Every structure is written in structure tokens, then in C-alpha cells.
Amino acid sequence: MREHFGRTLNAGGRIVIAAAAVAVLALAGCSGEVTDVDRAQAQVTAAEKAVTEAQSAMKAASDSFCTASRTYLQALDRYGDVFTQTTPTVGDVRKAGSDLAKPRDNALDGAEAAVAAQAELVAAQRELADARAALERAKAGPSGTPATSATPQPSATPLAPAATVDRVKTAESEFAAAQSAITDTTPLADASVQFNSAAVALEFSWLRLFVDAGCVPATQTEQAQAAVSAYVTTLQQDLAAAGYYTGAIDGVYGPQTAAAVEALQKESGLPVTGALDKATAAALQSKLLAVGGAAAQQDTATTAAVQQTLKLAGFWDGPVDGVWTPALTDALRSFQTKLGVEPTGAVDAATISALEKAIAQGKQATPTPTPSPSPTP
Incomplete structure (x- = not known):
């Protein structure tokens, strides 16, 4: 289910980029003929917007993970305090252990969301790199050479x-x-x-x-x-x-x-x-x-x-x-x-x-x- 959800997010991101590009082209068409450079520039503009949004989503997901992790660490700390008591009981251990379940799940969910947000950001950055390369090719024309060399594709760095x-x-x-x-x-x-x-x-x-x-x-x-x-x-x-x-x-x-x-x-x-x-x-x-x-x-x-x-x-x-x-x-x-x-x-x-x-x-x-x-x- 989570893999399917991730694929849906990826597809949704590409749809947003395409829609933004169409909107930019529509505005460009009002003032005259739409060229290949116009189309490529529209793709770059849309991709830049998608990267900005992905960066915001990544920060929000990271902040959420850090908050959930801090809560879980505090719960673990309280759990450890059970053993500093002079007479801990089995009931103490079980009660404290049950209090860990929700913070643990929240922390794990937060980690998964942060990883997914990072993947979305990398995908958006790759889309932007491709769009910029296409723009350079459009500017160079059919027989020209792009002004800049190929842009390295972004790669995902583990969190x-x-x-x-x-x-x-x-x-x-x-x-x-x-x-x-x-x-x-x-x-x-x-x-x-x-x-x-x-x-x-x-x-x-x-x-x-x-x-x-x-x-x-x-x-x-x-x-x-x-x-x-x-x-x-x-x-x-x-x-x-x-x-x-x-x-x-x-x-x-x-x-x-x-x-x-x-x-x-x-x-x-x-x-x-x-x-x-x-x-x-x-x-x-x-x-x-x-x-x-x-x-x-x-x-x-x-x-x-x-x-x-x-x-x-x-x-x-x-x-x-x-x-x-x-x-x-x-x-x-x-x-x-x-x-x-x-x-x-x-x-x-x-x-x-x-x-x-x-x-x-x-x-x-x-x-x-x-x-x-x-x-x-």
C-alpha cells in the first residue's frame, strides 16, 4: 500500500508540472507564436516551482520526524527510569512498555514520511535538471551546441x-x-x-x-x-x-x-x-x-x-x-x-x-x- 502511495505521489508531481507548463504556455500564446524555447522555458519554470514545493514538503516532513522522535526518546527515557526504582514490578514494566507503542509508531511513520518526501525532492530536482538541459538544446537550435555541459543528475543522500x-x-x-x-x-x-x-x-x-x-x-x-x-x-x-x-x-x-x-x-x-x-x-x-x-x-x-x-x-x-x-x-x-x-x-x-x-x-x-x-x- 505504501509503495503504491509513493507511486501515486510521483505521478501527481508530474501532473502538476505539466499543468503548470500548460498555464505558462497559454499566457505566452496570448502575446504571439509559441516557440520551442518558450515551451522549454515553461517546463523549467514549472519544474522550479515543483522543486520549491518539494523542498517545503521535505522540511515539514523532517520537522515532523524530529518532533516524533523526540517524543519517543522522552518515552524511552521515562521507561528506563522504571529500573532506577528500588522495587520495580512486572506491572511497572508492562505499563511503561505499553506507553511506548504510540510514540514508536509515530516516530516510524515520521521516518517513512521523511524518506518519501526526500525521494519526491530528488525526483523534482531531476525533472528540473532535465528541463534545463532541454532549454539549452532549444536555445542552441537543430544544428547548434548547448551553451552549458550536461547537468549531473541529483542523487538521493540517505537521511x-x-x-x-x-x-x-x-x-x-x-x-x-x-x-x-x-x-x-x-x-x-x-x-x-x-x-x-x-x-x-x-x-x-x-x-x-x-x-x-x-x-x-x-x-x-x-x-x-x-x-x-x-x-x-x-x-x-x-x-x-x-x-x-x-x-x-x-x-x-x-x-x-x-x-x-x-x-x-x-x-x-x-x-x-x-x-x-x-x-x-x-x-x-x-x-x-x-x-x-x-x-x-x-x-x-x-x-x-x-x-x-x-x-x-x-x-x-x-x-x-x-x-x-x-x-x-x-x-x-x-x-x-x-x-x-x-x-x-x-x-x-x-x-x-x-x-x-x-x-x-x-x-x-x-x-x-x-x-x-x-x-x-
């Missing part, structure tokens, strides 16, 4: 990189799978790690699409995403080198990343939380050292990434040396407390989401200073 679109599709699929796994008998505490990671991955993926589609300028939102993505990318690379992660190195803390951390923890005899804490980081470093080679040379990269990311948030003033100390754990807990995340001292999907928000909003969540102890008498 967002294919990799960004594919990541959104993957995140939507992972999130749907996580939703379907929640039943009345599901121990939510056991499922929350995977479920939360799926929700955060979906929000991050849409945020990247939101930025790549030009809905926001290159502001702190993009910088924040890059900073957090750098940490997750490092973690994924280390997990892959240790043999625990086989997914894409995409900088998104999704279900596959959480599962890889869980596998490492299980094999190392640690509590299976899916979050990176001091003990898990040490276990990962040991695995990388056992692997040797290039992996052993980067065994401190993940911890260093934690330090660097917390430094960006204004929570770490120590060295970025890849050594996980009790002070780093305390800094992480302070950050989590300030942002309303459970202070576990471990990096999980909820913490990453809170960190991204803090940097994006330009708020350095500076810890509350601890009063200095009074001198001992």
Missing part, C-alpha cells in the same frame, strides 16, 4: 547512515524480545539486567539516529554520546579479545554486551550482575593477560575508560592509569547517588544512561563536598 538505521532495527528487535520474555512469573530482579540493557540500547540507538538525521546541531548531546560510546567500545573490544563477546563493536551497551559481562562473571566465580565493577574489571584483565599478545597490552583500557568518562562528568580527579582503586569505586558510587541510580559501584546500563544524560544536559554532577574533620584536640 542517516545505513549503520545507524541498522542499529536502530537491531535495538528494536532486542527490545521486543526482552519485552516478550517478561511474564507474570518472571523474577524481575533476574531479568532486569538484560531488560534494562535492551532499553538503554534502544534509547542510545534512536538518539544516534536523532543526531545523524540532523534533528539537533553538533551540541553537547553528540559529545556526550561520543564520550559514553568510547567507554562501551573499549569494553566490547576487551570482552571480544578475551573471547566473551562476538557482537558488533558499536559502542552501545546492549543485551549482548551485558551477556558477555555475565559470562565473564560466571566463569570467574563472581556475582552475575552484567555490570562492570572492580572485581569484574580485574577478572577481565586476568583473562586478557592469559590471552597474551595485543590483548595483554590493553588490559587496563576498560578501567581507564571508566576513569576518563567519570572525569568528563566531573567526578574523578585522579589519574587515568587503568588501575581500579577503592577511590574509583567511591567516585562511581557518588556519581550514581547524585544521578539517582542505585549506588552499586559498578558500571551498568542504568549508570551509562545517567552519565550520558548528565553530559548532554551540560551538568557536571559534581559531588557534594564532604566537610573536613575538625582538628583533634
